[in-house]
Amino acid sequence: MTVSEQKATDRAGPAASDLAFAHHDHAHCSTDALARAEALTAAKGARMTPVRRRVLEILLEEHRALGAYDVLSRLVSEGFGNQPPVAYRALEFLVEQGLAHRIQRLNAFAACVHAGEDHAPAFLICRDCHTVAEAEAGAARAALETEAARAGFLVERTTIEAMGLCPNCRTHAA
Amino acid sequence: MTVSEQKATDRAGPAASDLAFAHHDHAHCSTDALARAEALTAAKGARMTPVRRRVLEILLEEHRALGAYDVLSRLVSEGFGNQPPVAYRALEFLVEQGLAHRIQRLNAFAACVHAGEDHAPAFLICRDCHTVAEAEAGAARAALETEAARAGFLVERTTIEAMGLCPNCRTHAA
DNA sequence: CTTGACCTGTTATGATATTACATTCATAGA
DNA sequence: TCTATGAATGTAATATCATAACAGGTCAAG
Numbered sequence: 001m002t003v004s005e006q007k008a009t010d011r012a013g014p015a016a017s018d019l020a021f022a023h024h025d026h027a028h029c030s031t032d033a034l035a036r037a038e039a040l041t042a043a044k045g046a047r048m049t050p051v052r053r054r055v056l057e058i059l060l061e062e063h064r065a066l067g068a069y070d071v072l073s074r075l076v077s078e079g080f081g082n083q084p085p086v087a088y089r090a091l092e093f094l095v096e097q098g099l100a101h102r103i104q105r106l107n108a109f110a111a112c113v114h115a116g117e118d119h120a121p122a123f124l125i126c127r128d129c130h131t132v133a134e135a136e137a138g139a140a141r142a143a144l145e146t147e148a149a150r151a152g153f154l155v156e157r158t159t160i161e162a163m164g165l166c167p168n169c170r171t172h173a174a
Numbered sequence: 175m176t177v178s179e180q181k182a183t184d185r186a187g188p189a190a191s192d193l194a195f196a197h198h199d200h201a202h203c204s205t206d207a208l209a210r211a212e213a214l215t216a217a218k219g220a221r222m223t224p225v226r227r228r229v230l231e232i233l234l235e236e237h238r239a240l241g242a243y244d245v246l247s248r249l250v251s252e253g254f255g256n257q258p259p260v261a262y263r264a265l266e267f268l269v270e271q272g273l274a275h276r277i278q279r280l281n282a283f284a285a286c287v288h289a290g291e292d293h294a295p296a297f298l299i300c301r302d303c304h305t306v307a308e309a310e311a312g313a314a315r316a317a318l319e320t321e322a323a324r325a326g327f328l329v330e331r332t333t334i335e336a337m338g339l340c341p342n343c344r345t346h347a348a
Numbered sequence: 349c350t351t352g353a354c355c356t357g358t359t360a361t362g363a364t365a366t367t368a369c370a371t372t373c374a375t376a377g378a
Numbered sequence: 379t380c381t382a383t384g385a386a387t388g389t390a391a392t393a394t395c396a397t398a399a400c401a402g403g404t405c406a407a408g
Contacts, residue, residue, distance in 0.1 A: 047405095124325060156301070
């Protein structure tokens with residue numbers, strides 16, 4: 001099974017926060033993120049080309065993690081190149097620019113919903129609907145760094161992810 | 175490059191803790207872990223077969239993360255089956271029994287140095303020598319769960335990993 | 349209008365992981 | 379002791395994820 005064949009996100013449910021799980025004006029959330037992305041890349045002198053923009057749009061539309069080949073298959077159907085590097089390069093660019101994140105656990109990518117905010121993200125991955133929410137990991141990261149310091153280890157990058165059930169799927173399961 | 179072709183661990187260096195980075199009586203640490211593994215599986219009625227034992231030994235000998243194919247190549251040279259499932263199944267068994275951990279960031283596996291202790295591990299991965307140390311992640315995990323709870327997310331499993339430089343490699347780099 | 353950096357397309361291949369099924373092994377119960 | 383049974387292993391085939399290398403195109407600074 002490819003990531004794109006997994007069950008789609010159920011966006012209905014109780015509003016409780018600004019996370020992906022919560023019901024929200026997704027169209028606005030997407031266009032807003034895209035606009036910020038344009039501004040951020042322009043400010044850095046990075047080029048937001050058609051493929052890159054389209055990949056970001058795809059990730060934003062889904063609001064969950066997509067595998068590189070899922071992204072690629074959409075690009076192909078829109079006339080872009082159909083070889084893996086096309087997708088991987090665009091995704092790599094977005095991650096470098098802080099516009100997307102790689103979810104290690106899933107070998108997949110998700111759009112960043114806090115682009116430009118200099119944040120320490122943790123990811124909450126629902127094993128049922130596969131929605132990925134970006135949570136604040138400041139405290140967890142600080143705890144990890146404290147522990148690392150005791151060992152004399154210098155932390156450069158962290159991967160903090162949780163697998164479990166999102167609020168909507170908990171309700172449905174009950 | 176396969177994981178096994180990466181630079182081997184330099185085990186020399188100042189003793190500072192009971193972590194993998196520190197100089198320690200590795201032969202003892204290995205045989206001890208193996209003995210505990212035997213006891214734990216026996217207690218649970220799980221079968222510690224030759225392949226499984228050998229895979230655990232291999233992971234313990236290295237004291238770093240090995241890819242499934244690295245493990246497999248060693249098994250082959252010792253007369254075990256030479257197809258991927260041989261390695262993956264043994265590794266899966268060890269992970270289920272809490273005798274090894276999967277390092278997401280590396281798509282690799284490392285022996286658990288606290289088997290049977292019911293711990294919340296974080297992994298400190300040196301990007302230079304590739305040694306993987308298991309640190310306590312209780313505090314980081316608690317922080318992550320607190321944040322998840324705010325979103326109504328139920329955490330089932332966590333992945334907490336740090337990439338950086340171990341004490342030995344920091345010294346050598348400086 | 350040239351040059352150089354960057355981006356894109358494509359080929360080829362490498363690395364990681366799983367499904368499916370046949371065979372062998374260990375052990376509990378007859 | 380002798381099976382019956384479930385577990386473990388061996389093997390083939392294939393799916394999935396990722397990168398190296400190079401050719402050609404685009405664009406903006408000089």
